[in-house]
Amino acid sequence: MPVKWLMHWQPNQGVTLTTQILTEACQCVESQLGGAKDGRWKTALTYYRPALREASASGDLPRELLGVALHDQLGSYYFLLRAHRLILQADSSMQALMDKLQSYKPRVVLNFEVEYLPLSSIEKSRQILEDFFDIWQDTVKKRSLPGHFILVEPNFADYGLQDHYTPQHTAVQYATCMTQLMAAVRN
């Protein structure tokens, strides 16, 4: 499976992100780097929270359960418990199963519309992707766009994942990306 690297855009201090800025950043790839737009795909992240009989006594229940539906893996669903560094792969029916249990309820759903502009070894692909990323950042800087891309760098080994890239790696990247984004918003 080809390696996927997830990036999120960090706007400069005081700048509001607009679609215009992102379109320009993507155009850098098309015009300067010879990339071709392949089309959009949608990924959905669902944040679940435990439903408690007594709100005050949550005990050692995880405060957050994350569900990920990847556009290119429609038959699968992934659950992540970041506190336990655990990722569970399941069929797409697992989402309906969790709904039936009523023990964890969805609180926030985030839909990602991603522009996909297509090496299974992460280590082998690292140098190539880092070089590409540097070129892209330079091109973006030349356009004086008010922000820059930040690479998502999760520790795959923490979740017991290997060097060979799988959809589970992508799900972990999304979870880490959200943490980085939320930290950036707080700061």
Add this chain to the structure above:
Amino acid sequence: MECVVQGIIESQHVEALQILLQGLCGVPKERVRVHELCLKSGPNLGVVPSEVRLLCDLAQPTPSWTVRHVGGAMRGAGAEQISVLVRTIVESKVGHNVLRFFYSLGYKLDHELLKEGFVFRFQRGAQITVTVTSANKMPKLYATDEAVPVTPGIQLVEITAPAAAENYSEVVAAVSSFCEYLAPLLHLSKPGVSMGIVPTAAAAAASLMSNSGAKTL
């Protein structure tokens, strides 16, 4: 959704049942060896308690896991009249870390069983699955190799068929009609409605064994 009926049969008549099923289904039997873990939500988790079953298939060279939630049975006057239970069911294949996942979510092990036996899967008006198993309990946690029968001398027969809201009456009819073939050997009814063993079972079994040329024990 699924349609389901259950019945019990004495272990000594299982071979005869197998011969009968072989003749009716026209497919070879498959081995069943499933470690079933029943998990229940911890004391404060969920406004209502919930239960989930983890099934580890030990019959294949590589164990594989499935998680299953059994929902409520169909209700109403219509449901009372039919002899087959129709209930909602959700199942998913899952990774090997599913037990650790549910423990981390706050679920606790309520009980575990090892089910051993055989299964016939075939098409006869509906996609029917007939499972014949003995239920075994473990003296120590997860000790599937040391399992002992819960009811020695008695095995459980379960017939299931997947159904949808649009077609469940046809599926019910297909299952009921199939059950009639098994009537000489066992009573099949809704789970929870116990009908006991069939008085004619011994005679029917003997007849099946002698017809097939198999040796009786």
